[in-house]
Amino acid sequence: MNNLNPSVLAMRDTGPSPEAQITRDIVKRGIIAAPALIVLSSLIWGTAGAWSSAYGLGLVLCNFIIAAGLVATTARISYALMMAATMFGYILRLGLIALAVMLVRNEPWVDLLALGLTLIITHLGLLFWEMRYVSATLAFPGLKPVMENK
Numbered sequence: 537m538n539n540l541n542p543s544v545l546a547m548r549d550t551g552p553s554p555e556a557q558i559t560r561d562i563v564k565r566g567i568i569a570a571p572a573l574i575v576l577s578s579l580i581w582g583t584a585g586a587w588s589s590a591y592g593l594g595l596v597l598c599n600f601i602i603a604a605g606l607v608a609t610t611a612r613i614s615y616a617l618m619m620a621a622t623m624f625g626y627i628l629r630l631g632l633i634a635l636a637v638m639l640v641r642n643e644p645w646v647d648l649l650a651l652g653l654t655l656i657i658t659h660l661g662l663l664f665w666e667m668r669y670v671s672a673t674l675a676f677p678g679l680k681p682v683m684e685n686k
Contacts, residue, residue: 549611557679558670559604562662566597577650585650592654595636599629
């Protein structure tokens with residue numbers, strides 16, 4: 537066996553982390569959308585809706601940050617670990633979101649409909665918004681390069 541060919545399970549990524557770059561961009565867009573989302577929730581559900589929307593948005597952004605951190609960190613160790621962290625990390629993150637909702641569900645500042653809709657809409661909305669800016673090529677992994685007009 538040739539020692540120069542690493543095992544598939546031992547292969548790892550030593551390059552830049554496009555996950556972190558994309559997640560920073562998602563968080564930036566989430567912060568941009570936050571005031572409009574919170575005001576809209578306030579108009580529909582009142583103060584409890586605004587607080588619930590802010591809490592839900594915080595959960596969504598933390599979820600994206602944790603997901604990117606898991607992938608970026610484990611990819612540097614091995615691809616096999618990255619795949620396991622992605623699969624089990626998804627289950628763990630869903631559990632953490634469920635726990636975060638369960639802990640506050642009976643609080644007076646929480647409107648569960650506003651919180652639930654915020655969780656669903658912002659997860660999907662931020663991902664669809666980000667699709668416009670992600671490069672789907674190996675030449676530019678991560679965000680599309682910005683072309684300057686000369």
